[in-house]
Amino acid sequence: MxxxxxxxxxxxxxxxxxxxxxxxxxxxxxxxxxxxxxxxxxxxxxxxxxxxxxxxxxxxxxxxxxxxxxxxxxxxxxxxxxxxxxxxxxxxxxxxxxxxxxxxxxxxxxxxxxxxxxxxxxxxxxxxxxxxxxxxxxxxxxxxxxxxxxxxxxxxxxxxxxxxxxxxxxxxxxxxxxxxxxxxxxxxxxxxxxxxxGLGQLYAATTNPEVSTADGIALALRAGASVADLEFVQFHPTVLYTPGGPRGRRPLITEAVRGEGAVLVDVHGRRVMEGEHPLADLAPRDVVSAAINKRAAETGAEHVFLDATSIGPGFVERFPTVYAACQAAGIDPVREPIPVASAAHYSxxxxxxxxxxxxxxxxxxxxxxxxxxxxxxxxxxxxxxxxxxxxxxxxxxxxxxxxxxCGLLNRKAPGAAVQPAMAVVDRDLLQRTMSRYVGIGRDDEGLAAATRVLDRAAIVRPLRTRQAVEDSSLALTAQALLASARQRAESRGCHRRTDFPDTDDLRWRRSTVLRLDASGCLIHTAAGIARTAA
The missing domain is CATH 3.50.50.60 (FAD/NAD(P)-binding domain)
Known part of the structure; x- marks a missing residue:
């Protein structure tokens, strides 16, 4: 060293x-x-x-x-x-x-x-x-x-x-x-x-910066800690859409814009959130993201619009960051609706x-x-x-x-440190696979396919560069997320299973918990963490 x-x-x-x-x-x-x-x-x-x-x-x-x-x-x-x-x-x-x-x-x-x-x-x-x-x-x-x-x-x-x-x-x-x-x-x-x-770089389109490569999840797992609820990846309903589809870190259109009166409409000008939830455009993010994806699919478009024109000229002062991003894309949010799509946002x-x-x-x-x-x-x-x-x-x-x-921690210096070797996956392949199979709508067939793709693509390499460290973190976290998403055979919150569309409180009102066993394989704990309203 x-x-x-x-x-x-x-x-x-x-x-x-x-x-x-x-x-x-x-x-x-x-x-x-x-x-x-x-x-x-x-x-x-x-x-x-x-x-x-x-x-x-x-x-x-x-x-x-x-x-x-x-x-x-x-x-x-x-x-x-x-x-x-x-x-x-x-x-x-x-x-x-x-x-x-x-x-x-x-x-x-x-x-x-x-x-x-x-x-x-x-x-x-x-x-x-x-x-x-x-x-x-x-x-x-x-x-x-x-x-x-x-x-x-x-x-x-x-x-x-x-x-x-x-x-x-x-x-x-x-x-x-x-x-x-x-x-x-x-x-x-x-x-x-x-x-x-966070772990936004697991996906092709995200609000997260390039450094968000799930490093902490991987470090904790390899140190023997448990992780929970990785299947619940929140997709922000409104990032700025540009032709060709969102890719990489996308500009976020803050939810506060809807809080100030903006509404979501489809490419035909029809309200997206009417009848979807009592809070309409102010519904929780999982509801809004799912509704946007559903309406986009129904209309054959890759996006919907966020109409903030009712806010008027005050938009510029209230939302200067959003305004600047829109201006850079040739959009005037004061006078025209903003094209938006969903992207991976928060773990x-x-x-x-x-x-x-x-x-x-x-x-x-x-x-x-x-x-x-x-x-x-x-x-x-x-x-x-x-x-x-x-x-x-x-x-x-x-x-x-x-x-x-209280003397609960170990103050002894660590022994000799050895440069580890871990499985890595080509990042572009990993991101495309996760976006295709592990987005807002998931099913067991797709989750199994994603698992096979990443397993076949994994190559063990020494972690001698920052990119190798990040790619190994993404690979391990992706496998953990897939394992959790396959286990949770229900739809809840921001985990939407198209093959299990209902919420099952009897079986699944508990957190899914994973850790690595002595051989380095991901295993589920027997009971998870039960959640109650008490």
Missing amino acids: SWEAGADLLIVGTGVAGLTAALRARELGLRVLVVSKDSASAGNTSWAQGGIAVVRPDELDPGDSLRKHVEDTLTAGAGLCSRPAVRDILADGAEAIARLRAAGARFDLGADGELARTREGGHSAFRVIHSGGDATGAEVQRALSEAVRGGGIPVLERHCVVELLRGDSGAVVGALAMDAESRAGVLHAPAVLLATG CGGVVSSVDGRTTVTGLYAAGEVACTGLHGANRLASNSLLEGLVVGGRTAEAVAKDLC
Whole structure:
């Protein structure tokens, strides 16, 4: 190994969860080291447009309450949320926002001087706060990044974590990584937090940036942790459609546009959401995405339209990011409808963890999109994700401090690290296969076909480059997602089985849980995690 470094807490990822954890850990006196495989601002957080859903006791809609936010979240989650997790995370939201504002984040204000609030799909009240109109994620990332730099917290940019290292007891004790020149090194730490974001690059069209290659899922599985609910991939109903079909990272048309009055229409001008759901265009995302795909198929088109002309000239100031993307594509959303399609957006499942970030492996923690805390269930409620990162990121830092103080973590340095070799699949083939067979509509025949394609295409290669690491992460996560999707023989939330169109609460009101066995094969746990409304 050509280099090494150490800390009390190693954080992999520089999104909202990772940087929040870094700041809180530093406040608690821990030595912190943050690792980013690209620049510190390259993750998903910067792209989040809609806002942060939060009920603040001093500023809220008449009749709104924390209880209503909890109920809206449970409804969107379609029976797979953990009520205690939902309650605990949402209850900490107001304090998390206060901490974020203290760190320098600025939010849009209304005429009364209070934080401006909007409403998004699945919400029963105006409780989503935002910044820069539709640039909330960018503002959150800016504020946290500046606070981390100002606090002197070291960030290793363009360093890729290859494998987690474990001691004789199985506890995590650090990580094998490589720098921008692919030189290997060891990072020593008794606690490792995975805050690596999502898995959007499994698909040909996604709202996620290029760094979202499911690294955290693969690292956790290979370290012995369990993952859950990977079949629940949320497809955002409205990304900007361009001729030739969406491919790669597509500009997001935030759900808040519909919250301000925009409606979905098909190529003949007929309303898409009429009769589909009581909330019509503000229905949960799984309902809207399915309705869009259905109407597009019925009309023979590859897209529908989002008609936001009723918003008028105010669209430019309220949604500057969306307006700029439309202008670049030659569309004036003030005067004409926006062509939209769905694309892979958010992973509702992930590494099984508590609301304090603890996983099933000692020394390993997870927070943000990579984690499965029980907040999102089978379908994430709009704008709950940034809040989860803020709350669970901070709680994880506190959990690490407690676990270190109690002597629960392994402070011994890892032994010799060996460069691993893992199965990889050509990325273009993988993305085309996943998009064809594992999109919004799935069936067993297609899922089995996708499994065979990826099995035949897999080649074991040493992980000596960042691309090899990413491709191995995508390959393992794709197989785990396929296994979960095949097992869940029902339709629920954002998992739609055309061969099992009904929801089966008797058999499937539980999370699907996977881990790797001693031979490296994916296996299902016997019972999964039962979910109840209690």
